[in-house]
Amino acid sequence: MSRPTESSRPSPLFLRWLKGETDALTPAQEYLVAALAVAVVTGCGFIIRPWSDYWAVAVLYLFMIVLLSLRIGQGPILGAAALAALTWDFLFFPPLFTFMLDRFEDWMMFGLFFAIALVTGRFTGRIRLAERSERQRARRATALYELTRTLASAQSADEVLRHATEQVQAQFGTRLALLTADPADPDRLVLHPAATYAISAAGQEAALAAFRADGGSGAGTWATDSARRFFPLEAAGRRFGVMAVETDSTASPADVLDGFAAQIALALEHERLRAVSEAARVQAASDQLHRSLLDSVSHELKTPLAVIASAAESLQTTVPAPDRPLVGEIHVAAQRLRRLVDNLLDTTRLDSGGLDAQLDWCDLSDLINAALKTTQDIRHGRRLHLQIPTGLPLVRCDFDLIQQALANLIHNACRHTPFAAEITVSAGVDEAARRVWLAVADTGPGLREDQLARLFERFFRGEPRRPGGLGLGLSIARGFAEAHGGALRAENQRGGGARFVILLPFETHDNVPAE
């Protein structure tokens, strides 16, 4: 059994009333209490009269007035003082049962009685007011604290809204409805079902109008009509919705309700941030899974291909000469598969957003040489021109990606032009447009109008279809160029043949320190 606590011990109603722990009285009740008190003290007066002077009874009356003034207003006090003075005069003051006062000191006594009653009444009344407003402030603070505490423990936006509605109703008896912006359509408001205030359709319209209105009016109240007041749910510059309060049901001033609205909005903002970071965490975990899956698929596909290619190369020197072309076929086939796997993996990387261009200063001729080395086999025996001016500036790009984009273009040119066609790789800087370009041109048949439009689509293969290739090379090259904030263009040259241009942003690096 738990021991009774201090506050649960019952105390007499009279004392509790004096301390202000009971409900406040209406003015009529206050007058009634004043009259009752006078009656009680008069009774006491008769009891002590045989042993004392009539002056002593006056002191009893004064004591009563001081006590009364702790709890009741100035009017009833004044009434009590008048009633007490008259009763005293009539019942205790000689000559008894008359209102006559002869002597100067009796007039003085009567006058002072009023003065003391008035002064104490005023004085204690003021203390009482201060006490009451202090009590009210404390209650509001507790309510706000309770609300904050409850909202902080909410696990979702829905819980925030439900707790808020319940708390405000419980603490202040204020009926309210919370309307929040529809996540699907931020220009609509959704009424939360926990609302304790059955807001009408017209009221909801008014709430929406208030919600759409620009900017709060400072103090927080947006709009008021006869039946309701609206408060913005706004935190960190974000508007979450509207709190509609039924005016009849609340005694709370606007600033308190505004404080509630701010707390609710903060809780909603907190909830939003939590949801955002949770989504980011899930996304990161999924990206991580995707990446490791891609890594292991890539590993499992490439390892056997590497074994086949390396073994074939090793055989090249050991098998008898007549069989060597066969080994060469194995080698070419392995290479073709490797290209295919690379292209598919690159496409997946582009799709999953796992492409992260590692920008560094690169030498254009280094880039071109690397692309030429990559395409050595397919270019075998073909005529290739290089037009690279000396003294080209460095380009800030991802060496791997641009090298591969260029290699894809060269590969493409070799595949789609007759063997006799010439291929020209060129590079340059367009200072005016702040762009660097890398171009692969050929003297082949060029591109048809309908091809130009669909060229960079995935799995698009030119007509007539040549065997081999999935039609990914150009879309990958474009993806890589775009990852740099650049572009890939295709055009027909005036003299015939197609020309593919990689455009990259041109940046200048800091000066290299002089020696």
Place this chain on the structure above:
Amino acid sequence: MSEAAAQPEVLVIDDEEQIRRLLRGALTAAGYSVREAGDGSTGLREVAYQRPDAIILDLGLPDLPGLEVLRRLREWSQVPVLILSLRAHEKEKIAALDAGANDYMTKPFGWGELLARLRVLLRREPATAAANVVRFGPVSVDMARRVVTRDGRELKFTAREYALLRLLVTHRNKVITHRQILRELWGPGAEAQTHYVRVYMARLRQKIEEAPNQPRFLITESGSGYRLDTD
């Protein structure tokens, strides 16, 4: 037995058995004695007990990342390491070279190239390399006298250009990363300034190469670094 002892010993650390078998066959045929390890920790143990002359290391190992194996190894051993990886990304290549790898090749590999690079790694540098005159093509670099000639004509270099050339010559046929060059020539604070290296390399090529846009000797190792090819 004495003949066997003269065979350089190569440790292959790779989790793919097929790759190990391939390497064992080809390396044995080329006159190396081969040991194998299927994962990183076994590999590290093998290095500690067997002291191989060179290591061929895969980056994708089941227990430890290859880079971690390399870092632990470099804490106590300077044995030459050739990375043989499926991953062709420059970032990985640079990370491996900066962590102390001596060379980097991607699978599928060409046998000729693999054996050539392994030979370079095993070549014992003469202690007085600085006193040597190194020749490649028409160029000769006299490290003692600080004189560089091409076709017999003397070439002029600034102090830093010469420092870069000397760095490449002393590490000839091996990859030097941008970071290594930057640290050596400009100090540790300049490691991110890759454009310094590019600019200086372009100047060196202008002076040394016949066709600076298609260099024969001062070879770019993709995005990762440079190699002076004297073979």
